[in-house]
Amino acid sequence: MNFSDFEPVIGLEVHAELKTATKIFCACPTAFGAPPNTLCCPVCLGLPGALPTLNRRAVELAVRAGLALNCEIATLSRTDRKQYFYPDLPKAYQISQDPYPLCFDGGLSVGNGERERYVGITRIHIEEDAGKLIHTRNQTLIDCNRCGVPLIEIVTAPELHSAEDAGDFLRALRQILVTCGVSDCKMQEGSLRCDVNISLRKKGSNEFGTRVEIKNINSFAFVEKAIAYEARRQFDILAKGGDLQAETRRYNASTGKTELMRAKERAEDYRYLAEPDLPALSLSREDINAIAKALPELPRAKAARLTRAYGIVKADAEIIVSDPSLASYFEYAATYTEHPILLTGLLLTELLRYCHSDPFDPPVKAERIAEIATMLGEGTVNSTTAKKLVTRLVDGDFDPRATVETEGLAQIRDRETIMRTVNETLCENQKAVADYKNGKTAALRALQGHAMAKTKGLADPVLLEEIFKEVLSE
Ligand code: ADP
Ligand code: MG
Ligand code: ZN
Numbered sequence: 001m002n003f004s005d006f007e008p009v010i011g012l013e014v015h016a017e018l019k020t021a022t023k024i025f026c027a028c029p030t031a032f033g034a035p036p037n038t039l040c041c042p043v044c045l046g047l048p049g050a051l052p053t054l055n056r057r058a059v060e061l062a063v064r065a066g067l068a069l070n071c072e073i074a075t076l077s078r079t080d081r082k083q084y085f086y087p088d089l090p091k092a093y094q095i096s097q098d099p100y101p102l103c104f105d106g107g108l109s110v111g112n113g114e115r116e117r118y119v120g121i122t123r124i125h126i127e128e129d130a131g132k133l134i135h136t137r138n139q140t141l142i143d144c145n146r147c148g149v150p151l152i153e154i155v156t157a158p159e160l161h162s163a164e165d166a167g168d169f170l171r172a173l174r175q176i177l178v179t180c181g182v183s184d185c186k187m188q189e190g191s192l193r194c195d196v197n198i199s200l201r202k203k204g205s206n207e208f209g210t211r212v213e214i215k216n217i218n219s220f221a222f223v224e225k226a227i228a229y230e231a232r233r234q235f236d237i238l239a240k241g242g243d244l245q246a247e248t249r250r251y252n253a254s255t256g257k258t259e260l261m262r263a264k265e266r267a268e269d270y271r272y273l274a275e276p277d278l279p280a281l282s283l284s285r286e287d288i289n290a291i292a293k294a295l296p297e298l299p300r301a302k303a304a305r306l307t308r309a310y311g312i313v314k315a316d317a318e319i320i321v322s323d324p325s326l327a328s329y330f331e332y333a334a335t336y337t338e339h340p341i342l343l344t345g346l347l348l349t350e351l352l353r354y355c356h357s358d359p360f361d362p363p364v365k366a367e368r369i370a371e372i373a374t375m376l377g378e379g380t381v382n383s384t385t386a387k388k389l390v391t392r393l394v395d396g397d398f399d400p401r402a403t404v405e406t407e408g409l410a411q412i413r414d415r416e417t418i419m420r421t422v423n424e425t426l427c428e429n430q431k432a433v434a435d436y437k438n439g440k441t442a443a444l445r446a447l448q449g450h451a452m453a454k455t456k457g458l459a460d461p462v463l464l465e466e467i468f469k470e471v472l473s474e
Contacts, residue, residue, distance in 0.1 A: 001239045006200045008231045009208060010166055011158035014173060015151050016183040017129065017191040018061045024128050024150035025052030025095065032189050036134075036143035044128075044148030046091025051277055054079075058150035059102070059281065062126045063291045065152055065182045066103025068298055069121050069173075073288050077102045079126075079275040084265075088131040088142060096153075097125035098272045102281065107157075108176070109300065111168035112318070119169050120157035127151050132190075146190075152182070158197065158208065163224035170194065170220050171322075175299040178359075179324045186358075187218050194223055199244070200234045209234075210244040214258055217251050226251040230258050302327060310340035319348055326360040336370030339377030342386075346373055350390040364393040371400050380404065382411045384457045413460045415467070418451075421459065422467050425451040436472060444468060 023030055026043035042050035066073050080098040103124035110119055129149040134141040154173065160166050174185045174192065185192040194217050199209035212230060217223050229251075234244055246264040251257075297305070303317040306327075312320075321327050330347060334340045346369055354363055369390060376386045381404055389400050389409075404410055412418060425447055426433055432450075435443035447468060452459055 001235075003232070003235050005203055006231075006235055006238075007161050007203050008227065009158045009199050009201055009211075010160040010162075010227060011197040011211075012154075012156045012160065012166060012169065013195040013197070014154040014156075014170070015129075015193045015195075016065075016154065016177055016185060018058050018126075018150040018152060019181060019183055020055055020057045020061065020150055022055060022057075023148035024055045024058045024126065025148055028148065030149050031145075032191075034145055036141070036145060039145040040147060045144060046093075046147075052095065054278060054281065055150060058126060059283070060291055061150075061182045062102050062124065062152045063283070063288060064180050064295060065154070065177060066106065066124050067288075067292050067295055068176050068180045068182075069103070069106040069108055069124065069154070071103035071106030071121060071124060073103055073283065074100060075283050075285065075288070076100070076280060078280045079278050080272045081275050082127075082270045082272055084270055086130065087140070088133050088144075088147075090131070090144065090147065094128055094130065095275050095278070096127035101125035108169075108172055110172040111165070112314075115164065115168060117159075117165070119159050119165075122155045122157050124152050124154050127153060158199075158211075163227040166196065166227055167220055167224050170223065172299070175322055179296055179299055179302075179321075181296075187220070190218060193218050196223060196226055196230075198227060198230050198234070200231060200238065210246050212244065212246070212258075213248045213264060214251055215248055215261065219253075222251055222253055225256055226258055229256060233258065296324075306330075310334060310344070312341055312344045316344050316348055320344070323358070323360045325362075329360065329362050329366055333366035333370040333373075336367050337374045337377070339373045342376045343370060343373035346376075346386060346390055350387050351394075354391075354394045364390065365397060368393050368397065368400055375401060375404065379413060379460070380410055382458065382460055384452075384461075385409050385411065388457075409458065411460050412455050412458045413463060415463070418455075418459055418464055418467050419471075421451050421454050422464070422471055425454065426471065433472070444472070 020030060022028060023044055026041050028039045028041050028044055031039065043052055063073055077097060077100040079095050081093045082096045083093040085092050101123040104122065106121040107118055108121065109116060111117055129146050129151050131142055131144040131147045134143060156169065160169060177183045177185050183191055196214040196217060197211045198214070199211040201207060201209045212234070214226050214230060217226055237244055248261045248264050249258040250261050252259055299321040302321045303314065306312060306317040306320060307314050320330050333343055337343055351364060351369060355361060372386050372389050375381045376383060429447055429450060432443040432446050448464060451464055
């Protein structure tokens, strides 16, 4: 048996916290990082007699996600009680949705080029989050602030077949949810978490193997690593003639392995029942249409439009749309220049080196970087100067065009000046000249470097190279 004769079959269950101000069934704030147990009330703690009321905004955001992910939206759905005891769930049940989810039958295109594929989304339902356990050396503490934070759970069809597919899906999904303002998707704060279901099957087969569920992975890199490890582990069992168990495992980031948590619960174990404290959830077509109308432009459509409108390459457009704040910064800056391609270059290769915040928080005014792109496009400055100006703007604002003037940073494009510099350089670097004439083409780079330094980095690099070649071939 060969590992390469098998393919993984993967389905994801993604939990995203909705960006509401208050919890799903009470008015407690959803803020992250507050002192433990300060954002709780009888409703989110599930004290006897407390009654939930559904947060309208949570439903709107879930519908928005459903529409952006090409789902049908149920005009009639309901909430269900999923009973299980867990120390971070004081109610001993979670309000979720079982047979009638709010959104169903959707999907999205993920990946680029050869890896582009459509992945089905079986359902999206709303539910409440549980609290958090904090394990110290000799005790376990509970923080209930997260109890009742609204979540959507997005369940994919088992249509992903590699760690890369799963990564592509999660990246595309995150972009959409962030763009639509549905969720912050901050994995480090737990606002996006993923369960991975994975089984193996012989390539070409249509049957499904026994699946293992890996719970609550909180980074895309770990999702990919967990899949790689688990596929191998399952193969090793099958290769020895063993049987796989349907089980729930966890990924241990420090060992890179998955570990057994428990045998898989079955739906019966949860004793689902229609939530008696909440009425059925009914949405009119008008409600749904109003939410659809307010949907922003989605990342794929936006990337296609940027590619068309500005002539930038698709890969760059995809980076730009991956963060809505970056995209709006780019589009705003583009209104100030006729050189969007140069603008893109300065933005992606220079400016982004200085910003690591998520979402993008511009360290330089859009007008400024646009002005530099314009000067670069006109030939007023060369690209070295343009990059230096961007770097300087990160430290503090100034008018780049005026600075180029006052500091004499304009590009030198005068043939005679450059010719003089080239001749001087050749005289002073006889060895490099000899090397070049003996076929060492790298020597030309060194000569260009010397000449560039003589002009304090201001020469037009294209013209400089041209003149060097001209003179050297004489
Ligand atoms: P459950 O309710 O028990 O969690 P679901 O039918 O809702 O099961 O499926 C949960 C996830 O498991 C879905 O993402 C689905 O695509 C995936 N899945 C189902 N069967 C398989 C399988 N044989 N291999 C891999 N993933 C699977
Ligand atoms: Mg499940
Ligand atoms: Zn509350």
